[in-house]
Amino acid sequence: MSNDRASRHLPIIISLIIGLALTMLPLPRALDIIRPDWLALIIIFWALSAPRSYGVGIAFLVGIVLDVSQGTLLGQHALGLTVIAYITARFHLQMRVFPLLQLTAFVFALNALYRFLLFWVNGVAGISAPAVSYWGPVLSCLVIWPLLFTFMSGIRYRAQTRG
């Protein structure tokens, strides 16, 4: 029973670990400024496809891990991820019928909100304002999200039909 439950949660655990690895991977600076917020996108994906199992709680936990690994204020990424997971879970039915283009636009807005929340917390905490390229990851999500979404829903569909 517990083995069955563990294997049910395996996809999200693997995707989150890969996401964290991609977040921590050292990159040259030119690529670094457009590195997408992998974990935010992965959290959106799971809150969209299985909002009952993986919602705000997992977003919060991932956010805490992200805060520690990035050395930001404890709770900063957690707040951003919780909020976007809430919005995704709240509107997941509407989002599911969106065509991919519209969905990407919506995710773009969510990602911008996420970055804004981080930015806002920095402002309140008195950490100085970053440059324009701070918003680079929001732009790159426009390219990454359709690929990530297609890839991950493909895998999920296959796993479900086989199981």
Add this chain to the structure above:
Amino acid sequence: MVASRSSSSSHARIPALGLRTLALMFLCITLMFLDHRDNHLDAARNAVSAAVYPLRVIVDAPVRLWHWAGETTQSRSDLRIENDRLRAENLLTQARLQRLNALAAENARLRAMLDAREQFEYRVRVAEIMAVDANPFRHSLVIDVGIGDDVYDGQAIVDAEGVVGQVIRTGPMTSEAILISDPGHALPVEVNRNGLRTIAYGTGEFGRLDLPGLANNADIEVGDLLVTSGLGGAFPSGYPVATVTTVNRIPQQPFADVSATPIVALDQVREVMLVWSSARRSERNATTAGTDDE
């Protein structure tokens, strides 16, 4: 009931979603508040940091492998050229070092004559950079030494050429450090030529530090070398920091617009050195002896 719990259910409402979100947001804000005010949460942070450590090592592995592959596949002639270069460099350094010993002795003698305080000896240790922060606007990095290696908050980090940054948070096996180019970093420096003291602020660009506190008539020129003045307490004095690149004196403004370029290529460092000053160590040992219960 069971059917409505499955993830593919068509019910729009998820029970208590809003409530849970509010509770978690409140928790986040409390955490941020506690973390920002004091360092109450260091224990929790260390625990999560230790849990993430294996992943950090795995992520770092390809980069290390790349470096290792580069080293092992270097051609024999390249190695010989490098060897020759290093030999020549070593000879030069040795020659300088001979003079240094004599100078150090002379300096000590002169200081004794002037009744000045002895300068502290500094201990150094090499550390490797494990990761750079994904956020390019907080110029921070993770190094592979932690509390176990006696690292402390505020410890200076240098490289063979000059100052790199300082430790801001120590973990069990890794520590975080910020670079001198971090927008939140300020470093007390002096102009090597004439001892003019000022503060160099990070700008968020790797290649530029700002020196906003210099009067329009200050004696500073393009090309001046800035070294640490040792006044902040964190950095030992005399390490090279940056060279002045622009000096703009605007007549009606009280302060000159001065910026400098760090000597170390901050976005390319791979190995750094941690510096312990003996004064700091004895002070720290005294405080830990007082508070340590173990």
